Amino acid sequence: MSGRVAADPRLIVAALLPLTLGVFLLAWTWSLVDGPRFDSVPTTRELFSYRTDTPVGEITSGVAIEQSFLATRDYLTQVDINMATYVRDNSPDLVFELVDENGVTVRRVEVRPETIIDNQFHAFRFEPIADSTGEQYIARLTSPDGQIGDAFTAWAGDCDCYPGGALFVNGVEQPDSELAMRASYTRPGVVVWRELLDRMSQYKPLIFKGAGLVLVAAIATAMSLAALGWVAGAAVRRSPPEVQPRILWLAASLIAVAIVLLITTPYSF
């Protein structure tokens, strides 16, 4: 008689279930954090000028407000400009364009008028530019339907606050004047995770910062999966022996589903 105790295949199934779900949850979480909902996690924000001394004038049809700037990092994804409405409800759309050194428009964002708040930075978000480091860009604001009395404006500071760029109105450089503007850069994948963890740690007690927070999340997830395994184990043990092959098929199909989910995207709601 052998002294070895044969492993019950049904219990292996019970263990596989939480493991499979764990892999799936990891993939799901990764897809969410790597997806559009976290696009606006700018890991670095660069302020060019904050001063709001003078509005640049109404952005009506035919008027172009341009501010040149130098991108200092990769993955430029957002430009914020301090806008003003003249304390009224303006109706025309605003168009933001990002133009490269060759005069090519590389990004274009149309903004609905109701989203622009008086005297607030408006975030013009766009698809990140992977290799933006060292590139000179022009941020251009136009409003094809803007009319006098029904148009937005942007704030400028009466200073040469940003040596890396200049303000232009209809192509004419405005000396000692800069738009109140800042740029944001994002970073892909694992770095976004890191930044997210940093943000969640901020203003929290020391023990729940960084590794502490990760530990709590890991324990919470592990315990949930262990509980699932417990329930699945009980279900498996109560299953009559003759359905064993089906249970093995079930386990195999679960693994197959997890693999399919891992290699296909997207699967977020």
Place this chain on the structure above:
Amino acid sequence: MVAAGLRLFREDRFLTLLIGVTLFARVLWAIVTPAWQSPDEIQHFAYVQSMGEDLSLSPSDYVSQEIGTAEGITGLGAVPGHPDETQFFAPNSLKGPDEDLLGEIPDVQRVTDDIGRDNTANQYPPTYYLVASVVYRLLSMFNVLTIVLGVRLLSAVISTATVVFGYLTLRRFFDDDLTARAAALVISLLPMYAYMGAMINPDVLIWLLFSILIYLMVRALDDGLSPEMNAGMGAIIAIGVLVKQTFLVAAPMYGVLLGFLYLQNALSLRRAAIFCGIAGGIVFFFAGWLYLSGVISTETAYHEGMRESRSIEGFLNHLNDDWTLYAATFDGFWGSFGWLDTPISIQAFSWIRTACAVAVVGLIFHAAASITDRRPDTKSLFFVAISVVFIAAWVVLNYLRITSGELWLLQGRYFFPIIVPIMAVLLRGLLWFVPHARSRDWVMVALVAGVIWFQLDAMVGYVLPRYYA
């Protein structure tokens, strides 16, 4: 009682795992949710702070200047109601901008009025806040956000105890360990329930008391109502109304229990009247005089802004006019986070709504079948009855408020005190469609897996982007 508790843990080792799952899920919610971003949390914390500072049972009528200063330092004051706003962030750092300044806020600001901000929570009785103020005192040497998290962890512990009593109830309801355990996990990990169970709010204590009360009620249905148990229920109702006025709804639920026991021939009318008198006396002795004397008040009186007259017809018209709002409110039971501006996915709502509809149909068939078989499922009928009483009471209160010129009161989370009866009967209805006992096991396993995913999706897919992206 301690020996019985220890025996329970020895006999049912799953209980330890359930406590771990429940507690850590809530601790995680407590950490990831920025301070004061749950409904009225700032008011409830101000109440706790007031009691912790003054050592008085009468709360101040203001929000402290320290809270306003901390909101200014962190940027959290702009977050509620403004979906595009977040707290301030510092890149590549575990410390927020000016985080050290939180520890330098002068102590005097803890007892100074933040001009123009009233504490609307001070209408509530002090019991929960008294308990929470002990944690406040213990942590008072730390900065205000650390104290907030500490008080939240107290909520996490209280709501973990709530889930334990819920599990004990479910064991008696389902007569099957696997189903009860899976049902308890589904309740424990339901994201909105876990989230609210980790916030500063007297509701967490209300849930615990309801959970104990419902457990005692189910025991009474099984074993008969003993005088001790009856006195215990009276004491729980008395404590409950000292936590929040709305606990009074437990009184008609207790009446439903007596009715069921009478119909089961487990209680004579005379004995029911005596029990009712004793329980009522206990409630009056411990709590009633506080209300009658005006120390604690609650009112649904008419105000100048009254919009319509109160009447049966008006009530029915109200239901007819606003049933879509009620439907949306019931949806909110499953998930509506933060300052109620961050719901979970619409698709998830649709799935849950469909599953609920299926479950209700199954429950009706189950009840009908059990009655025609002359083996009525008493506990299901009892849970339906107390759920109807509870929800109806809130609907009537909502109507009274609206006709008093107030805004819509009802929110889905207000039904959390009866989450165990609600989930138990819904699961009973859902499982009616699954004829084989073993298949039911796997349905429950799938539900547990589903709720684990649901919680993760709610947190990472919706709540984290709201506050940190």
